[in-house]
Amino acid sequence: MRKLSCLALLSVLSSAQVQADTLLGFTAGIELWNIDSSGSISDISESDLQSFDLGTEVKGVASIAFEHPVPLVPNLKVRTNDLSSDGDMVLSETFRFAGTTFSAGRAVDVEFDMQSTDFVFYYELFDNDLVSFDFGLNLKYLDGDIRVEDIATSQASQDRFKGYVPMLYSAAQIGIPSTPLWVYGDLNILSVGDHKLQDYQLGLAYSVIDNLAVDLRVKGGYRSFLLELDDLDGVYTDWDFDGFYMGLEVDF
Template structure:
């Protein structure tokens, strides 16, 4: 009798967890094309130089694994390219990477920057109408910065930097039953002393395909990333990346 009661209890517990998730084990994979506008600047001594950056179209990819196991968080990995370039008319002399850039010249910059997010989160709500996730994000920033004298390309300053920044993470998604339409807002945020790092996106979604094997969803939204950091591996920045994106997400 005790074994029978225990078995019924376990079945009921598993049914409860299953009712809170759309599948027992869900794998999500997505790709986005981001029309990125960049503003701001950087330095290696705190006296940031603001550049005139060119607009770029960059890519972002992510995968997420969701499961019904209690206490163990779901995981999402995302990688975003944020490379850009620009120039500035030098008003007053400055140094970067040990090189001197004199006034009345033009300095060119080449920014190579990637953001890799490792997100651990819990689904507090999950149904066809509303989904709410809460967790933490370890954002790894990896960059290489060049400043080049346009008149003398041999005069080039170069700095590398990398670091992990812990951030709070949340996501809210809503769906409109029987229409295929939905929307979501997702973001990570950190504000501590003079450090501010944020990464937000909001999008409208439409289900292109939905069956027992695969779901395919189209996304159209807006993303903004702010990197306002003091002395991250020797680099100071007040950079902002923002713009519209379009993407596809596959759910297995």
């Protein structure tokens, strides 16, 4: 029975992949994301988290995707994000970070520098001129550096974290009949132990050019990235990145 189930699953994936692409495909996109960055950090424990609100900054997002007709071999999408932010605040309580103690009432400058790169391996389970649905695995690579500095004394400390986090990936898009508009969204999610990550976006795309040679779309929407890390390289976070974005996407 298990063998039959596995064969059935392989058959579905194979047929879905063949139907999705009869030729090689390449997609590239760029976006400007207006990110509101806030949350809590610690390098001691989850109970010692200190809250910060670093305000809003516009950051770039770039992505490429490669699709092919080879059965069972997943398609590949790579997306890179600059999630760095910084801001000043007055501590409401004493905060210890990377071996340095910052007293309550002190004004500090906080720099949260982080790069996030998604390596998405996915199958097009359903794809036609009106509806498409993708499912797969996202290996999200996080490379972050957190620096806290006392503005008055220039006393500073910093800590770094990096690593791969596997996440389930799904995406869908639906065309609005008789219009050049598309509604789309994707979801990346993980919940293992005390690690919780959720990265999703919802948007609307407008086809400026749509022919056999190239498709060009203007797109915009809302994206949210929740980052709850429990001892990733000794760092604990409960952080939110969210905001609206606009961009362009070209499909060859």
